[in-house]
Amino acid sequence: MKIRFYLLLLVLGGVLQTAVCAQTSNERILVQLDKVISQKEKYRSEREAAIEQLKQRLHYASSNEEKYKLCGELFNLYLHYQADSASLYIKRKEYYNSLQRHPDRDIEIMINHAEVRGVMGMYNEALAELQAINPHQLNSPNREYYYFTIRACYGWMADNTVDKTVQEKYLRQTALYRDSLLEIIPKGNNHQIILAEKLILEGHPDKAIPLLNKVLTSSLGQQEKAYAFYTLSLAYEAKKDIDMEVYYLAQTALIDLTSSVREYAALQRLARLVYHQGNPERAYTYVSCSMQDAVACNARLRFLEVTEFYPIIDKAYSDKKAQEKRLERILMLSLSLLAISLIVLAFYLYHGMKKLSAMRKDLSQTNKELVAVNKQLQQTGKIKEVYIARYLDRCVSYLDKLEQYRRSLEKLAMASRIEELFKAIRSEQFLREERKNFYNEFDKSFLELFPHFIRDFNNLLTDEGKIEPKPGEILNTELRIFALIRLGVTDANRIAHFLGYSLATVYNYRSKIRNRAKGDKENFEQEVMNL
Template structure:
């Protein structure tokens, strides 16, 4: 009955431990190849305010120069610089500096000034989501009368406009129409754009749409190997992310989206698509916490930039991820309670087990008492058999103790005589008393008596002791000795004197000397070196 009860408790405890160890954990613990780049991105987001502060400082310096400048042509250039700094950072401010450029346009002799202003205005309006207004501006341009350089900018503006419209439109027929328009103006860009990163990006985009994503990878990798500014690097990395999205390679897509986001945030760009797209992909991968953080950062930047399309993109997914994040927090709390209850149950089970073991120990104690009575009877018989041996061992122990005590007294007596001699200045007495010959002789005689007594009790000790050693390590006393130092140390161990301090005191050696002898001989043992001294005590 007791055995059955013990097995039942043991099985129950195993069930509890299995539940505790194998309960599904909600943490996103899977390791991926892109973990390193995501950690780097997390650090950049944490330092976002530092990059923004530097960007604001650059803007403030240009504004101060603009206020101090008296030449309208230079003011035009400064407004152009401010427009570029604000375009993807704060779109309404970018539009403001387009209007400021307009004020100083008459001071610039370039005939393409008006066309440049229209394109700038359309770009700012596009970022702000004023698509109809942007297209109205672009329609003012007569492309037959502008330079090839401005024509390229014009095609870029229209390609960007129709790309925005394709992203913004939810009606499939309209979306397809805008996609075709985007492709048309992309082809126009490819006719005019010189060799470089911009051409590689446009060509790669065309290849993606033509289901030739694989051929776009070497083109973009080559572009990355060339000297590029941060915006060009960002565009190339984002296009690579689109390529790997087409190939359904999620790891590489995440990697290049993260690279793009790092470049965007480091350059203080707040109108971007990389981070919110990365958030959506991570959400689909189950990394809800990072998805929530990235989407929150994207929303904050889209609002600050007044980028309508980016804000709409974020708000499309934000409720879904926000709800998932909230559910994750609820699940974490629930799992915390489950773990708390599991630990509590384990604690109760351990208390029950402890009580059960205590009860079992009490029963075992009773059994031991019965065994003790039986052992007592057996010991009485054994004591009679061992009495003779014990008498010998006790006699030797007392004998040795008295001898050592006698030697100590003689040493103390010699020192007291030495002090008297020094006090009385009797030089001859002092020399005689300081002589150690008497003590050496007495110690020698003492060891001789010890050796004789020991060998009378254990006549085969030397032979038996050497049987425990290797053939090349046999120890025998000299012809005029009964036992040498090594044998005497292990003779004491055979008598039960195993403490190194006691052995050193008995033989008059240092503790280190005794340790060295014991270690040296133990290393020459035939069998187990750790149990060598226990074997000696059995001789």
């Protein structure tokens, strides 16, 4: 049971996949067809250009033979494009033939008349023209042309007849002339296509499809290819394979429209199918295109075929558009309410974001201040660490030196060398050397903490006012004063006491250096403290 169930699932899955693939393939080709319809004017201009070129050649043709041939080409271009103009060039063919009459041409012109009247829906007149011809007396090209035309004429009459009995009569005639055509037409693509058509109408579409597929692998002109595609659509219609029928009708319509043919059957049949598949918009586009072309060509049968189905598609299209408009109004109302809600929400969000922005700004400023304070604390800690270590060492050194100095004085006193003792006591050499050593230690310690101080300090001064220590100096007096200021010692009395200068001397140095500042002289010392 399980195995059967899984097999059933696989089969269903395969069928579903095939259907989806066909649908996807059809959608691609239908989109391509939609694009071609939107560019229909471009293809019409190309056909008009080809017609105009032939007209120019006809105008400058010198021989009646060439003029007759060019009129025949113009007739063929106009036949399924503009039937009235095709009739005009039949008359011109008659004129050029009358100048040098040829019996085969007389027959060709009669069949031309019948063919164009069949396109225009004048079936009785077309049959009257054709029945006046004895096909057994015709040459091979005219006989083949005759059977093609009379078969098509009876086919059109069958399509245009409501009475089933009369329709069957016309279909029998169509089949008879098709058989006659198959007897005389040379073996080749056209023979195979007509044979496939016969097989389809006799209820053997499965035999017709391989024949047509083989034809499509050979080199075909556009008209032959359209004929093969259309016959394939009939085969798949007989098999009730809608997707493949749609595909081959779309292929036929593509060739019709890119060739700028206006008398055709594929597009209106395709319109019916896509309508039944639930796409009234596309069906409306196809049926509208078909109606415009049928009117422009004066193809009565095609116009009747379109008008028969046009009201149904038009109503479905109108209903769908009305429903879309209702949905659009509902959607617009919903969007309006949503927009109002969003505006209100945006208003509240704006105020909330404004408050949040202010808080972030305050927080950012606080963070900056904290970073600055932390940096200052780190620097202060480093200064304390360096200077405490240095000056503890210095104090111990001073104590050692004072001990040595005391012992030297003690030795002089014990030796009763009074004069040398007084001389040593009165000498300032010891203090000068110690002060010098003290300042050297201070300078070294400071530049360890602030290695770029001299460069940064000079950047605050004008070029003429820059200060550089002399050879052998680490810092001179001016630099040492501002080094103390950088360390936070801004009181003039403390600076004067530290350096052993008078208060006036310190003021003079500070004032002199301040006057050399490049920027604001009032904020100069603050800038030094920020170095």
